[in-house]
Amino acid sequence: MNFQSHNEGRVASRGGILAAADRIAAIVTRTPLLPVPATGGRVWIKAESLQLGGAFKLRGAYNRLAQIAPEQRAAGVVAFSSGNHAQGVARAAGLLGMPAVIVMPADAPTVKLDATKALGAQIVLYDRRSESRERIAAALAAERGAVLVPSFDDVDVIEGQGTVGLEIADQLGRAPAQIIVPCGGGGLSAGIALAVPDTQVVVAEPEGWDDMTRSLAAGEILEVAADAPATSCDALQTMRVADRTFTALATAGAHGAAASEAQIHAAMRYAFGLGLVVEPGGAAALAVWLAGTVPAKEGDTVIVCSGSNVDPQAYARIIG
Template sequence: MFAATIADVEAAAGRLAGQLIHTPLLESPLVNAACGARVLVKPEMLQHTGSFKFRGASNRVALMTPQERACGIVAWSSGNHAQAVAAVAARHGIPATIVMPADAPRAKVEGTRRYGATVRLYDRLAESREEIGADIALKTGAVIIPPYDDPHIIAGQGTAGLEVIEDVLAGGDSLDMAILGSSGGGLLAGSATAIKARSPQTQVFSSEPAGFDDLARSLASGVPERNAGGVATLCDALMAPTPGALTFPINRTLLAGGVAVTDEEVKAAMRLVYDALKLVVEPGGVTPLAAVLAGKVDAKGRTVAVVLSGGNVDPTTFAACIGA
C-alpha cells in the first residue's frame, strides 16, 4: 500500500520554496464567537490561481523531465485543478490541454484559458473525461497530471497542512482538531500526513457536501463507498464520486472521521467569511468552517484549524450565497 510520508511533504515544501504563497493563519473574534471555538483559518484562496491546487500541480510538474516537458501536459478537472495546472505549465513554458465539463463555472473555464491552456470542453453526461484525456496523451505523448491519485500531487497538497501545523506550533499553541474538505481526498491525505507527524494528538476530519459524503461513509464502513448521485450541491469543486485509490488508504489510517454539510450551512459560512474575514470563498472551499459553524464536529472551546481551499466562484453565485 502506498503511504505518503512526512519526508515526501517536507521535500515538496523545500522544492517549492519561493514558488508557493505561504498563506497566513487568520483568527477573527467574530468567527470565534460565532463558532464557540478558537478557529484558525488557512485562506488558500490567496494561493496562486485561487486554490490549494497550485501546490500539488507545482510539485508534480517540478519533477517532470525535459523530455516529458517537451511533449506537454494534459489534465481534467471541473476547475481549480485545471487553473492550477494551466498556470504551472505556463510558468514552465509547457503546453497544456485541460479537459473541462461544459457546465463548469464560467470563472473557472475563463481562468484556465487566461493562463494560456487549451481547454477541451466535454459533455458531463455523454462523454468520459478520462477517455478524452487518455486519447490526447496517447496522440501527443503529453503527461497526465491527475487531480489527486498521484504521490507527488498528494505530497504537494500536503504542504498546506504542513504550513498549518508548523505555524500553530511556532506560535506556541497546540491544535485539537483540523478539518479539510474532500473531493478526491488529496489535500486531506497529504495534510493529514504532515499534521499527524508533527502533532499526533490532533484529530483530523474531512468535510463534504451532503449527498457527496462518500469519504465520510467510507471512513465509517472501512471500504470505499460511492455516492448515489441524483442530488445537487453548490459545491462544484467537491463532486468526486468515490474516494481515491491512493488517498483513501491514507485517510482511513489517519482521519478521526468525516462530516457532511448542507447548502444552507455552506451559505451561512460564506456569509461569515465575507463579513468577518473579507475573503471570497467558493462554496466547495468553505465546508470545513461550515462544519464547525453548524456544530457538525465537537469543537466547542477547542482550537480548530480549517482550510478554506479556494475562491474561484462566479460573481452571481457568490452574491446569491452571501445574501445580496
C-alpha cells in the first residue's frame, strides 16, 4: 500500500482530528501553553519542543501507524525525514511492534540520526540536493511490501498533527485570534487550520525556503528555487508542499511570513531565556513574531515552538 492509495478519496477534516485525539491520547504528551512575558497574557507559546521525541511529529505518526491492519504490520513501515518525523515514526513503530526504515538526508544533524537509530529504525541515507527521498522510500516500500508514511502528505498524519490545535483551544478555553506555525510541508499548519477554523493561521518559514508563503500569496503551488540559500532549518527544507496541505491552508485563508537566519537564531536565544531548547526550524514562528513581521492581534496569539532536536555544538554557538 502506498500513501496515494491509502488517501484516495479522503480529505482531512476536523472530525478526523477529534478521532485522532482520542486515538493518541495515551501516547503523546499534552504540552504546556506558556505565557510570553510582558504581553499581558495575550501571547502564548505552545511548547511542542517538550513533546515526546522533541517535536509534534509523534502525533501524526502514531495516528497513522495505529490504523495499519494487524496483518500488514509485520512488513513494517518506510518513511522519509530529516529527523523529527523519523523519530516519530520510529517511536510509533516500536510501540506497535513494527519494523521501520527511514530515508534520511546525509547532512541531517547527528543528534537526529543517532536518536532515530536508538529507537530501533534502520536508516538509509540520501543526498537531498541530487536524489529524491520520495522515490527512494517508495522503492523500498514496494520491495518490502511495507506501508509508506510520508511526513505531511497523508490524511491521518495531518489529522494527528491537528490535535495541537485542539489542545491550544482547550487550554485557552477559547479559539485564539491567530496561531503562528513553523512550516515545512504544511502538515502541522494544515491540521491546525482544520482543528480551529475560526483562527487565523500564519505559516513561518526560513527565507529562501518560504514556498508555502509564496504559494498562498500566488494562489498556486510554487516550488523552492534550485539555488535556495543554505539554512540551519533542516526540518523545514521541503522542496515542494503537498496539494492537500496547500489546499487546506488556502481554503482557511492562511498566509505566511519568512524569517532570516539571524532572526531565527535570535528566537532560539529568546526561547533559551524562557527555559526552552528549540531547534532552528522549530523557532521559525517565534522568529517572525519577535521580528514584528507578524504582529499580535486583538485576542490571543499562539506561537508554536517545535522541536528540540538540535546539534549540541551548533546550539552552543548560536546561544553563545
